[in-house]
Amino acid sequence: MLAGALCLSISAILVKLAGVDAATTAVLRCAIAVIALVPLALFERRRHGGLSRAGILWAIAAGIALGIDYIAWTASIYLVGAGVSTVLVNVQVIVLPLLALLVDRERVSARFLIALPLMLIGVGLVGGIVTLTEVGDSAVLGTVLGLIAGIGYGVYMFLTRRGTRRKAEGTLQPLAWATASAAVTSAIIAQFTGGLHLTGIGPKSWMYLIALALLGQVVAWLLINRGSVRLVPTMTASLLLIQPVLALVLAALILGEMLTLGQAIGAGLVVLAVAVANGVWRLRRRSHAARRPGDELRAPGSAPL
Template sequence: MSVKNQQMSIAGFSPPADGTGRWGPVLLVLGGAGCLSASAVLVKVAAVDPATSAFLRCAIAVLVLAPLAWRECQRAGQLSRRGIVVAVVAGAALGADYMMWTRSIFDVGAGAATVLINVQVLVLPLLGLVIDRERPTRRFVLACPVMILGIVLISGVLEKGNTAPHAVLGTVFGVMAGVAYALYLYLTRQQARAEPGHTVAPLAVATASAAATSVALSPLSSGIHLASISPPSWLAMIGLAVLGQVFAWILVNSGSPHLPANQTAALLLTQPVAAVLLSLIVLAEVPSALEVSGIALVLLAVAVANRVWRSRNKT
């Protein structure tokens, strides 16, 4: 097995031989999106202020990732200097994403913030097009407006109206968070393609960088407060770090390099869909009719964009 084909061994998966057009990478990204969707529920259960949540999510995850990264480096060799630099920059983008998104929640509300951060569905393919000449498929372009409409419906913005206290500033922070999110996704995809034997080590470096960035940007939100966290909240934060940071990004970063940028962006839109369903199961938050309609639209658009069904005209 080549080094490239060993990329996902740390997560227990084997990539397809040709890297694209198979279900393996798609399922990895979908699994990662599912893990990310649990983040909102765990944050609500933890009831920790946003800045502290963003910092602990990354800091605890580093403790889990460090021994896994060491094991990976023993097998595949040390991460290159370029790889370290890219991981640091990607982590800074992720930390900025966490902080600006939580700040936008205070300014425009959680629903609108969910819509704004998902500008990644446009920014990630745009980065791929401008930098790598990776043209999105016509199917994705046609499905994109439907995806965006579905996310708007899921957010509940149309039901609650615009009562945001600082709508303009919150919108700016939300869009910047989406751009930072897309930048993280783009950089990790490129680095994984450049050094296919490394998945966990770059994630560990990026997560440490994200933790540092969260501390640096914490004055934008509520600051970091550790003394008042209760034992149940610590347990929820550990779950958030392990599920929403470690497992989520190992899965996404393992599958994304084998997929076009537009396909990764579309698949990650299943995250808010799964978040609504988890909220129903765990928190008994019943979605409205508009939210259910949004879920149906997103799932349909993602299925169309990724050509879930194929013509059977061929024999």
């Protein structure tokens, strides 16, 4: 899970280093990843059987949202920076509970209601809407695109969650279908945003794009999908905070991106809202309270004394 979060954080850096326009980057990221995922998905199919028709449809629908996420997020990276855009995309932790409330009528927790205003204020500071210092003309547009990416990300997670709720059908096949769907979606959107520009991409840019596809799409999602099943909710929620923090640090160290005072405060509020929405501290208290003296002396899987 930690390695998956690190790969996602590195993705934003690779996008900036590649220097290719948003639509082309999104399409190539997914297309290259599909080439790597297809043989893995076929191997999973031979061992565990193929996806059901419903599983394929859910994965395709999720991929449409993922394609929108990738194009908007990549464009946001060029406007507000790799670190800030990765912070903004984490509004998905707000989008997912909202969709669960509206569609599945799941109850909204008190921590979600606390996190929502923190997230909105933080986003406003990052984008210069609520400003302490000048952030530049592109900040508002970059923030809006980052929010659109976060909504797409949240929809992707929601549809993936619904598609795997009734029956676990593996991780490779759904990811392959969703990635292929994201590639097609990105290619369609590209026709309305200036088209694809596949010529003139230098060898160094191709190297970064291939690394983006393999690390940011294949490796990251496989690690996260597998890791989230094996970890307790406390650890999963805590590791979710690592991605935006790592992105800010890496963007400063590698790309030299500097935040204004308002953006730094806003980014901190967004990270805090993510922590509150995931109930990190509350979950930790529950984990410690659930431990009984002598637990560490019992072998794993042994019955309580």
